[in-house]
Amino acid sequence: MLLVLIKILALIFTGLVIVKSYLAYRARQETLVMFLFWSLTWLIIAVIAFYPELITVILGERKLGVGSFLGIALVFVYFVVYRLYVKADRIEKRLQDIVRDLALKDFNKNKS
Secondary structure, eight states, X not given: OHHHHHHHHHHHHHHHHHHHHHHHHHTTSSOHHHHHHXXXXXXXXXXXXXXXXXXXXXXXXXXXXXXXXXXXXXXXHHHHHHHHHXXXXXXXXXXXXXXXXXXXXXXXXXXX
């Protein structure tokens, strides 16, 4: 039951991130490369969430049973990383706007 819930959450997170990234790309807030990067990353994460045994095969730790745990952790860590990326990018753009406005005000003040 818990694994089904985890798969549903992973699918919801994947859909949310891809849609948000697409909307940011359409609004020209994100480049095509970043949109494709986040989409591919989240599709890979969704596959790992649905097939956590892939992690155990990659890591070669079949007897430890850490695949499911790593799959869950990967989903949540990447979601947090994505949210931090979006917030940092938004702050950077706002800072650029503020600096541009201040430079224009200073230029106009010195011009007069």
